[in-house]
Amino acid sequence: MTQLVKRDLTSKYKDSVLGILWSFFNPLLTMLVFTAIFSMLFGRNIANYPVYYLAGRLMFDFYNHGTKGAMNSIKRNANLMKKIYVPKHMFAISKVCYEFINFLISFVILFGVMIITGATFHWTLILSVIPLGLLIILVFGVGLILSVCNTYFTDIGYLYNVFTLVLLYASAMFYPIEIVPAKVQVIFTLNPVYCAMSCFRQCVYGVFPDGGMLLYLAAFGLTTLGIGILLFKIYEKKLALEL
Secondary structure, eight states: OHHHHHHHHHHHTTTOSSGGGHHHHHHHHHHHHHHHHHHHHHTTTSTTHHHHHHHHHHHHHHHHHHHHHHHHHHHHTHHHHHHSOOOTHHHHHHHHHHHHHHHHHHHHHHHHHHHHTTOOOOGGGGGGHHHHHHHHHHHHHHHHHHHHHHHHOTHHHHHHHHHHHHHHHTTTSSSOGGGSOHHHHHHHTTOHHHHHHHHHHHHHTTOOOOHHHHHHHHHHHHHHHHHHHHHHHHHHHHHHHHO
16 A cells, blocks of 8 residues: 555656645645635635635545545556455555645645734644544545446546536535525535535634534444445455456
């Protein structure tokens, strides 16, 4: 798994002049663009909009890239699986670990933006590991399920791209949840990614994370992980025949 993660890190920035620095610049540049556009619309409703946006962006990107990487991991490593024996779940797990490393790199940007914008560093930042840890469980579970489904049905990849686009707007990443009607806000709380983002933002802003959301996220994530492990065990030996 370590070798797979190293391979992904080196191959991603192989032909880039800035290399791994893009892990810093990418979230920073998009934050500047979104802040310039949406701070005029929502700046009055959200304290320190750059921090609000970036905190949500980091969490959503980890879910988005982690699950998509795991989804395509089996097919992209088909040649390797045919040459040597490697536990197939390692490919999906390594992709999630790789994206988590990218998350940690980008997390440095969040601290930098908080310093530049004069944000207060609250003790609740320590609690941010709770929603992040629960999100990791969710990403592992969804990734395992998608890696099996995508091996049998290629259309899953195209459908999931559409799903994540809808999920982006249904997670209140760049707008305040208060602008959504109260009846619709209940639907948002059923979105585990929104729950993770909301609790993470609460920790950043000095608010104790919502216990109900954390319990829901934990239950959803553990259930998804259980389904993913079970599904992978059933079809693991058959995956090579489909490649």
